[in-house]
Amino acid sequence: MNAPAEFARAVCPHDCPDTCAMRVTVENGRAIKVTGDPDHPPTQGVLCTKVSRYAERVHHPKRLTQPMKRVGRKGEGRFEPISWEEACAIAAGRLGEIAQRTPEAIVPYSYAGTMGLVQGESIAQRFFHKLGASRLDRTICAAAGAAGLRYTYGAPLGMHTEFFVESEVILIWGANPIASNLHFWTRAQEARRNGARLIAIDPYRSLTAEKCHQHIALKPGTDGALALGMMHVLIVEDRLDHDYIATHTHGYEALKARALSYTPARVAQICGIDEQVVIDLARLYGSTRKAAIRMNYGLQRVRGGGNAVRAIACLPALTGAWRERAGGVLLSSSGWAPADANALQRPDLMPGWPKRLPRVINMNQIGDALTHAGDAAFGPKVEAIVVYNSNPVAVAPDSGKVAAGFAREDLFTIVLEQFQTDTADYADLLLPATTQLEHLDVHKSYGHTHVMANLPAIAPVGEARPNTEIFRMIARKMGLTEPALFESDDEVAAQAFHWDDPALAGTDWESLKSSGWAKLKIADAPFANGGFRTPSGKCEFYSDVLERAGLDPLPDYLPPYESADGAPELAARYPLAMISPPARNFLNSTFVNVESLRATEGEPHVDLNPADAAPRGIGDGDPIRVFNDRGTMRARARVSERAREGLVVGLSIWWKKLAPDGRNANEVTSQALTDLGGSATFYDCLVEVERA
């Protein structure tokens, strides 16, 4: 009999709420198989299709394995290999020269290619802080929702994912868990078998929406109105937990006055749904104790995204659903983990700390930033950009401007990558980065309540190096001597959490490395007795913090920037609302270059409703052009009832160069920011469509 295969423990690094524990089978120094860890409760032994193929990605023939410098034009993607020595000399020379003269002309650009706290923002941030580089506001995904939760609950906190199995009603709101939160979907199905009713609230009949008992297909960007309409019904029909409201909430009378203006008739008109749907939803929600809401970020990528999350977050405090462990809301659970951002990122290394800090650039406006000539208001022209853990040329909005910025011959661009992405094509220096199987890291999760350790399973492929090591090498070459820049990955990981926090009682970095994960110690029903982290300690319907900032202290509905209500003239020219949510087989733009996964997605498609297709002479399968004043992309039409009338849906995020026309949905998306948090407004986007 064979001995049981040896495996190494790893953590899925991707930007996904599930943060799975993985087992890696290694043979002769190669990862040959990656499976879900059956012992890790949230993972339950299952990985999604994408990451089951992780070994294919790690050992992909097109992995970047050597440092390279550009030999072609910007964007052409022609490079020649160089040594690490030469690469560091070039990087140190250019960054050093700019840093001495105009440090803010250097901009880091990164997001969540890995969610690891070490390979994400640790040594990298320390390095840019020490240089005095511009700061980047990392708002491309979740900032509006995070702000909505912060002003209401005090932090991004929510239900434990495992207790959804006991819920009696689950609203799946702006979320498509079959694609993007698989392990939650498993729980929701278990709840359904236990008798729960599942209701999807989504303008699109997603893979998830079609499997729920009910699908409420509202207009995009109108969720705040729906939540306020539900409140209206809860209040006039007195389906409230008055004791919970009196003890654990702040500002009920003011919220009541606001909600009373959102009659079901008005809400039905705003959302484009039937009045009775609003009333029935509120009645069901208000008459169920174990009523749970799984929100996800899909609903907050519009102008009013922050307010919408705030309004929805108020619902379980009105009905007292928070008293039950199977009731409440989950958007993010990341705030439960006591991460120590100051230790990891060392903001105190910034020149001028804490008073006069370098300027901040919102990453959603990188297109404008890179094409700005510089002035007193903006500050200096951007001269260098260092990209890691992100693929902005594909994923950032208003892509035409982003690409124009990256195409500047006078911009010095360093890209740390595993693959030659659309962004990598514009690099002056393209530096090979390790994958999760090759480096050390430590993780929290935004979809469950475990912290986890990732240990290297194999040696770096080729000459790839961890992000941390690349920044250490450049710093050393620059002659920097700040000790914080040269700590090892293990030393950094050991500072990732406040280990003395009660939520981590009994766990430290050494024990986490040997156990693989630790469940945070948080009450099952975390807000049954209040304990919100707001200034008042209550669920803040009314936020004094917002009021002092000159903003609306109460949640409200804000029409999308690009809608008939928000911009009638624009809507007359571009009558269709476009959303571009994640495709099941991609993870943002990651995996688009894994052939087997791209083959499953086929080619870029756009779903549209027969009522919109027919007058334009568009049939199912026709090639079409989607366009607005910002840009244009081509796709193949899929005509069906999946998209509600007036909506077009282009599942994303394609690598531009792997799409037939070299373009993707971000040609048409805008750089406008949300109401709260400065988030992106990818789904607040009017277009027109024609046969190509």
Ligand SMILES: Nc1nc2c(c(=O)[nH]1)N[C@H]1C(S)=C(S)[C@@H](COP(=O)(O)OP(=O)(O)OC[C@H]3O[C@@H](n4cnc5c(=O)[nH]c(N)nc54)[C@H](O)[C@@H]3O)O[C@H]1N2
């Ligand atoms: N397979 C896969 N999984 C992923 C990702 C991926 O790209 N692919 N991305 C990861 C990342 S970075 C994130 S942030 C999460 C995102 O995970 P989710 O937040 O679940 O993200 P989306 O799929 O963007 O949105 C879910 C649904 O929201 C709907 N939606 C769009 N606009 C609105 C609206 O205005 N109101 C309402 N109610 N619904 C709306 C969309 O039609 C979509 O079906 O998923 C992560 N997981």
Ligand SMILES: Nc1nc2c(c(=O)[nH]1)N[C@H]1C(S)=C(S)[C@@H](COP(=O)(O)OP(=O)(O)OC[C@H]3O[C@@H](n4cnc5c(=O)[nH]c(N)nc54)[C@H](O)[C@@H]3O)O[C@H]1N2
């Ligand atoms: N149209 C449209 N655009 C969107 C969205 C949408 O729904 N529609 N979603 C938005 C959202 S929610 C998000 S979160 C963003 C995501 O945007 P990004 O954060 O840019 O995510 P990815 O496209 O997955 O690109 C991550 C890159 O990091 C690289 N990477 C992974 N691990 C490492 C590492 O350890 N080191 C280095 N150096 N590189 C690594 C991967 O190879 C990959 O190319 O996109 C946004 N853009």
Ligand code: SF4
């Ligand atoms: S992408 Fe999400 S579901 Fe897939 S393995 Fe990673 S954490 Fe799990």
Ligand SMILES: [Mo]
């Ligand atoms: Mo995201």
